[in-house]
Amino acid sequence: MLNKFLASFGIGAAKVDARLSESRAYPGGELQGEVHIEGGNAEQSISQIYMYLYTEYYKEANDSKTKHKEILASYRVADSLLIKPGEKKALPFQLRVPYHSPMSFGRQNVYLSTGLDIDMAVDPKDTDVVTVLPDPLVAQLLAEVESMGFRHSHGSGTCEYKKHIHRMVPFVQEFEFKPTGQFRSELDEIELIFDVHPEGVDVLMQVDKRAASLRGIFEEMLDLDEHYVRFSINRQSGVVPGELEMRIRQVLARG
Known part of the structure; x- marks a missing residue:
């Protein structure tokens, strides 16, 4: 007892x-x-x-x-x-x-x-x-980012609270990169968020342009220099080489 x-x-x-x-x-x-x-x-x-x-x-x-x-x-x-x-x-x-x-x-x-x-x-x-482990498509995307001369920022990969972005959870896992190569003079950083699902992966990319003028400095202060790009990659076609670079350059071309 x-x-x-x-x-x-x-x-x-x-x-x-x-x-x-x-x-x-x-x-x-x-x-x-x-x-x-x-x-x-x-x-x-x-x-x-x-x-x-x-x-x-x-x-x-x-x-x-x-x-x-x-x-x-x-x-x-x-x-x-x-x-x-x-x-x-x-x-x-x-x-x-x-x-x-x-x-x-x-x-x-x-x-x-x-x-x-x-x-x-x-x-x-x-x-x-x-x-x-990273989904194979995500692993390919991260490898391509690094091949373009981007390096993980401090705290990259941490989960942060964000509503209405992910379908299942109240947070996103943010991967932040600083440019060290060809985009060093044009970008402050890029950020990638992945939504993995059976058919593939949806990607939300934030491109933070570097201020190059007084107007750019004010835009940076107001976070107007950040541009978002959404795209999807399915498992049948896989990651197309050069796709990330193409999308970053499309954002830079918007001015």
């Missing part, structure tokens, strides 16, 4: 550990593994075993940034289960990584949280880092 009472406070309670066969996956890909449960000092009734993928994003307000958690997808591994003292169980799982998951880049991470739902007790939990 004492052991059951202590287990309700997490002392000598059951433990959970998610073990991934492979901790890396592409958006739309799968993660597989086993959930290992080890009974504590008392018998416990588990109402469900749950898992969810989540990430974190920043939201700016009143000149300060706060970090927020966003659940990307949730999964139920099993329902009612009884675990006896010291008993060990292993349950297989297979879950799909949603297309709207941000890729793992810099300090931007995606996590897999696993928990046991135990009535009238502290839920045992386990958290693992999952590496979300």
